[in-house]
Amino acid sequence: MYEFRFHGRGGQGGRMAAEALALAAFLEGKYAVSFPFFGAERRGAPVRAFTRIDDKKIRTKTQIYEPDAVIVLDESLLETEDVLEGLKDDGVIIINTQRKPEEIELSREVRCATVDATSIALDVLGKAITNTAILGAIAKATGEVGIDSIEKAIIEKFGARLGKEAGEKNAKAARVAYESTVVGKSKGGKQFEPKPQWLPTVDELPLGGSIGTMETYAGLVGIGSFIENKTGGWRVFMPVVNDDKCIGCKICWFYCPEAAIKMVDKGAKTKKAVINYDYCKGCGICANECPTKAISMEREVKA
């Protein structure tokens, strides 16, 4: 299996590049999948996309954490995040930049390919859209897919969307990039400040809201809803926890969409799940997920 992770910004076409790469591999008779990572995505925000290629069926569905190749569509991302995170020791990074590999400073020294995809795109397409040019650099730097397949995939994928002429121009951009990609080694040693993260424990989260509460002009807001909106009123079946079977694994707490479960110390070896019926809407997810079947859904009798 060979895994690619694309780093770009919203609107730069990283997802389309990942899909075209998968199509190129498919045209060579391989199995391939591609998918984007949707965060709080908007134009200009850092985004990721992934492609997996293999000679056999691909069953892995996760994001790619230990890629063989990292592709950086926007050089400015090198300053803000360690794009090498998880890259295999024999992996390669491919960067859209005017600089040579030995001029690039990264967190460690790695095999590095550089290409001025922006200038190529401007010359060939008349627009700074680099997602097809970078595909040529990927073919050159990894050898995992041939440039002929990349061109065919671009014509098929981009041609279908933008028209035949535009598809052919994009394929040309990839070919020019293939021919001008320089492969070498980066510099290492760049330091990144660890980003502060708030990872609350079970006990820090308030009932009925995993992000605390906030006063707004419309009232108190909690977990994507109003605290005053007591979703317990929607319930037809109610989850009932059997403390003897509850092993305190917190799976129900994790899955509950209303954050209506709290882990409470009842003097046993582990904490026990306790339902807040003001917010529990009776969806039954907790009962489905509980590995010990400690939660049963019982018909609610309204007083």
Ligand code: SF4
């Ligand atoms: S999933 Fe089941 S066993 Fe785990 S904490 Fe919840 S009720 Fe207990």
Ligand code: SF4
């Ligand atoms: S039934 Fe649904 S809303 Fe109620 S505690 Fe279980 S997962 Fe949460």
